[in-house]
Amino acid sequence: MMLYLQLFYEFFKTGLFTIGGGMATVPFLYKMSDATGWFTYNDLANMIAVGESTPGPIGVNMATYVGFVTGIEQGGLPFAILGAVVATLGLITPSIIVILIIAAFLKSFKDNQYVGFAFYGLRPASAGLIAAAGISVIQSALIFPEYFKDGFNPDGINWIGCALAIVLWLLTNKINKTKKLHPVIFIAFSAIIGIVFSMG
Amino acid sequence: MNIYLDMFLTFARIGGLTFGGGYAMLPILQHEVVENKKWATEEELIDYFAIGQCTPGIIAVNTATFIGQKYKGILGGIVATLGVVFPSLIIISLLAGMIEAFSHIAWVQHAFGGIRVCVCVLIFNAVTKLLKKAIIDKFTFVIFLAVTLGSCFSNLSPVIFVIFAAVAGIMIKTLGGKK
Numbered sequence: 326m327m328l329y330l331q332l333f334y335e336f337f338k339t340g341l342f343t344i345g346g347g348m349a350t351v352p353f354l355y356k357m358s359d360a361t362g363w364f365t366y367n368d369l370a371n372m373i374a375v376g377e378s379t380p381g382p383i384g385v386n387m388a389t390y391v392g393f394v395t396g397i398e399q400g401g402l403p404f405a406i407l408g409a410v411v412a413t414l415g416l417i418t419p420s421i422i423v424i425l426i427i428a429a430f431l432k433s434f435k436d437n438q439y440v441g442f443a444f445y446g447l448r449p450a451s452a453g454l455i456a457a458a459g460i461s462v463i464q465s466a467l468i469f470p471e472y473f474k475d476g477f478n479p480d481g482i483n484w485i486g487c488a489l490a491i492v493l494w495l496l497t498n499k500i501n502k503t504k505k506l507h508p509v510i511f512i513a514f515s516a517i518i519g520i521v522f523s524m525g
Numbered sequence: 526m527n528i529y530l531d532m533f534l535t536f537a538r539i540g541g542l543t544f545g546g547g548y549a550m551l552p553i554l555q556h557e558v559v560e561n562k563k564w565a566t567e568e569e570l571i572d573y574f575a576i577g578q579c580t581p582g583i584i585a586v587n588t589a590t591f592i593g594q595k596y597k598g599i600l601g602g603i604v605a606t607l608g609v610v611f612p613s614l615i616i617i618s619l620l621a622g623m624i625e626a627f628s629h630i631a632w633v634q635h636a637f638g639g640i641r642v643c644v645c646v647l648i649f650n651a652v653t654k655l656l657k658k659a660i661i662d663k664f665t666f667v668i669f670l671a672v673t674l675g676s677c678f679s680n681l682s683p684v685i686f687v688i689f690a691a692v693a694g695i696m697i698k699t700l701g702g703k704k
Contacts, residue, residue: 342684346584348651352676352683359680370641375620377647380541381613382550382585389610389617397625405625409618413610417590420582421606424590425599427580435576439695444579446668446694447687448659452652453672454683459648466641486642493646507544508647515643516636523631525638 329411332395335361336388336415341423343384344447348373350384350416352454354391355461363395366465373462378509388416485522489515528597529604535562536589536608541616543585550585554592564596585609664697 339353351373358364364372372394376386389409396408427434434440464470467490472481493511496503519525539557543550551574558564565573570592577587586606593605627633660666672686 338684340583340586341581342687343581343583344687345578348648350583351648356680356682367637367641370644371624371637373644373647374637374640375617375624377644379613379616379620380544381610381616382540382543382583384583385540385586385610385613386617389613390621393618393621394625402622405622406618409614409621413614417582417586417606417610420580420586421590421603423581424577424587425594425602427576428591428594428602431572431576435572440579442695442698443691444694445665445698446690446692448655449665449669450672450686450690452655452659453669454676454686455648455655456652456669456673457676459645459652460677462641462645462648466638466645483642486638489639489642490646493643494649497646497650508643509544511646512640512643515639517639519637519639519642520632520635522639523635525634525636525641 328395328399329407331361332392332408332411333415336392336412337418339388340416341419344451347383348455348458349451350387352458354387355458357391363398364391366461368394370462370465374512378512385413385416388412483524485518486524489518529600531562532564532593532597532601532604533608533611536593536605537611539589540585540609541612550588554588558592565592569595664693668693 335357339350339357343349343353351369354369354372355366358366358369372387372390373383375390376383379386389412392408392410392412393405394408395412397405399405399408467483467486469481469483472478493515496506497511498504535557539550539553542553551570554570554574555567559567559570570588573588573591573595574584577584577591580587586609589605589609590602594602597604624633628637656669660669668690672690675681676683676686
């Protein structure tokens with residue numbers, strides 16, 4: 326019971342302080358992993374991949390997934406589904422409350438200059454938080470810091486992974502034929518490469 | 526059909542047809558909400574979408590709440606929001622259950638090893654895209670750098686950085702405007 330209250334509280338906080346869509350909830354989930362130990366960085370990277378490849382807003386998908394994984398530890402499927410529901414409701418509750426309040430004075434909110442000023446600071450901060458989360462993913466996917474305790478050690482770098490990352494970056498940014506493709510295609514391609522080279 | 530049930534099902538369809546959320550949702554919203562159901566006008570939808578980006582929470586959820594409450598008050602807002610998250614709950618629970626069941630198999634682990642590399646690139650791309658809109662002068666660059674480093678090298682919650690950035694934005698703009 327306590328766990329579900331905590332799950333709701335953590336996602337309520339995430340919903341209240343997340344600004345924007347897409348990857349914006351991801352930094353909160355990394356801190357949640359640090360603070361609660363409910364799931365690992367590797368779990369999170371898997372969740373991002375699943376959240377990107379399935380219908381529905383990414384933030385909602387991630388909340389559902391985290392709730393499911395956290396709940397399943399409690400004793401199986403019914404607990405997992407309850408966790409998924411609780412986490413998702415936690416995420417959307419602040420939105421509902423805030424929007425219902427704002428809807429009352431809609432125009433004045435939109436035209437308020439201080440809202441614009443706040444966003445001048447919030448946009449780079451949001452990018453910074455996601456960048457920091459990205460560095461955590463790199464640590465679980467490409468670099469293994471435990472190899473670097475006694476100085477540089479080439480075994481601590483996933484070289485095939487680095488090559489794959491460069492190929493993916495080129496495919497998603499530089500090659501016109503492929504850069505408009507849906508992320509799920511690159512995720513499937515990476516999964517095949519991972520199997521072929523026994524990564525992870 | 527009961528209007529609330531109709532609302533729930535319509536928003537469930539929108540949630541189930543959107544990949545990625547955010548801007549991906551806008552064309553589907555236009556089709557379903559403006560053209561089919563006439564629950565909001567084109568202008569209202571664009572307004573809600575814009576405000577949904579500058580209120581707490583994820584854009585897709587905020588926009589659903591707005592449209593629902595505009596058409597049928599508080600209960601409408603709640604029903605539309607529950608509708609938009611419903612497909613995620615079903616699809617992700619099914620997938621997560623399957624992945625948990627198969628995660629001990631070696632080749633599944635290898636596949637996720639490769640997928641994690643892809644996630645690095647997807648996040649990198651998301652950040653570079655955001656930066657094009659976010660970094661417009663030296664102040665915004667400093668905020669980006671401070672938050673990235675602060676978040677990497679401290680255990681502070683993202684909540685602290687969000688509050689700091691909003692206050693910093695208001696202060697820089699207010700003080701700068703008087704020069």
